[in-house]
Amino acid sequence: MKRVQRLLMALAFGFVFAGCDKSKVQEQDVALMADLECQARQLKEERFQAANEFRLRGDSLMKANRTLTEKQKIEEDSLKESLTRRTGELATRLTYVMDSLFDVRYKTVEQREAFDQALAKKVGEICE
Numbered sequence: 001m002k003r004v005q006r007l008l009m010a011l012a013f014g015f016v017f018a019g020c021d022k023s024k025v026q027e028q029d030v031a032l033m034a035d036l037e038c039q040a041r042q043l044k045e046e047r048f049q050a051a052n053e054f055r056l057r058g059d060s061l062m063k064a065n066r067t068l069t070e071k072q073k074i075e076e077d078s079l080k081e082s083l084t085r086r087t088g089e090l091a092t093r094l095t096y097v098m099d100s101l102f103d104v105r106y107k108t109v110e111q112r113e114a115f116d117q118a119l120a121k122k123v124g125e126i127c128e
Contacts, residue, residue: 041127043090047083
C-alpha cells in the first residue's frame with residue numbers, strides 16, 4: 001500500500017517537474033485521474049453485481065428453507081473482503097493523487113473548474 005502511494009506521489013510530482021507545457025501537463029493529469037475514475041466505476045459495478053448475486057442466492061435458499069454451506073459462506077466472505085480491500089485502496093489512491101494535484105497545480109477555483117470539466121469529458125470518452 002505504501003509503495004503504491006509513493007509511486008503515485010512520484011508520478012504526480014514527476015509531471016510537475018517534467019518541463020512539459022501546461023496543456024500537456026493537464027492532459028496527463030486528466031488521463032491519470034480519468035483512469036482512476038474508470039477503475040472506481042468498474043469496481044462499483046462489481047460490488048453491485050456481487051450484492052445482487054448474494055441477495056438472489058439468499059432468496060433462493062430461504063424459499064427452499066436451506067442455508068448457505070460453509071464453503072459458500074467462505075466464498076462470499078472472501079469476495080466481500082477482496083472488494084472492500086480493493087475499494088479502500090482505490091479510494092486512497094484517488095484521494096492521494098487528487099490532493100497532490102490540487103496542492104501543486106490546481107490551486108485556484110478557476111483551475112479546478114477547468115480541470116473538472118476536462119476530467120468529466122475524458123471520463124465520458126474512456127469509461128464504458
